[in-house]
Amino acid sequence: MTYERPIVSVVLPTYNRLNYLREAVASVLAQTYDRWELIVVDDGSTDRTVEYLRTLPRHRVQIVRRTHRSNAAIARNLGLAHARGDYVAFLDSDDVWLPDKLTLQVHRLRAMPDARWSYTQFGIINDRGDDIPVLSGGPWYPHEGWVLEKVITTEVIAPMPTLVVDQRFLRELGGFDERLVHGQDLDLRLRLAARSPVCAVPRTLCKIREHAGRSTYMLQEIHLWWLRVYEKFGRSAATKVLRRSCRRECAFHLAYLGDHYAKTTSLWRAAPLLFAAFTYRPLYPWLWRVTAKAMIRPLVPAAVWHALRGQRRRRQAAPPSHDS
Helix, strand or coil, X not given: CCCCCCCEEEEEEECCCHHHHHHHHHHHXXXXXXXXXXXXXXXXXXXXXXXXXXXXXXCCEEEEECCXXXXXXXXXXXXXXXXXXXXEEECCCCCEECCCHHHHHHHHHHHCCCCCEEEEEEEEECCCCCEECCCCCCCCCCCCECCHHXXXXXXXXXXXXXXXXXXXXXXXXXXXXXXXXXXXHHHHHHHHHHHCCEEEEEEEEEEEECCCCCXXXXXXXXXHHHHHHHHHHHHHCCCHHHHHHHHHHHHHHHHHHHHHHHHHCCHHHHHHHHHHHHHHCCCCHHHHHHHHHHHHHHHCCHHHHHHHHHHHHHHHHCCCCCCC
């Protein structure tokens, strides 16, 4: 039997996640769009991943093995180097797609030819696969067109497993920045949005799994890598407005991390981060509020803080007044 050249190359990096990997691969095999190839980049797994991968259909699945380096950007670039499709899609080994994902995104990209990348709505699941509320970011909205400012401010929320990108476009951009251990997805979105409009599919077509092994649980490291991404992009941003937005995000991530340390460890650990935030956006009102609370917190008994927080929660939960 002969097989047509794939239209979509699916790049899936993995390392010792066999318990989730099976579900991820099964969600690719179940796609209603069938002109795909799957490129699994195994980052030197030491569990039974290799044995499992050997059971997959070789005419649809390429297996690329390498020595463990714990850098998803390198793994994705390696997968991209083997891609033959017109488009590249990305799936993490702990996430899953819904069956119509590729069908709907390829159709949308062809209907909007100026857009060279696409994203979808997404849901969150726990380690057992149960749906849980989206943790942050507010309501999802399908922004389309030129969305760079909204990517900077995270109004456009497009995690890596939601993306389908024109392969030649991705190669023109140089693929993933391998100097970034974390934050490669944000870095890529910024570069995509700076060079092309985007199209969106307003349906939940992938599920992102929250569990203790995800990099998002490494709070300090994640925020400092995001800071590095915004600094990098801000240096090359085309307009003063974009550069100002990047500096605001730098201030936000430093202040957020400083506030976290002020609450959980000590002011001495928080203070350098909060002061550094002022070098990016000295007139940022939220930064002043966070810093003031951090300075006052050691002087106020813990019981008073708990009482104030409880009072605030009760006000937020109270029904609106109907008094005229």
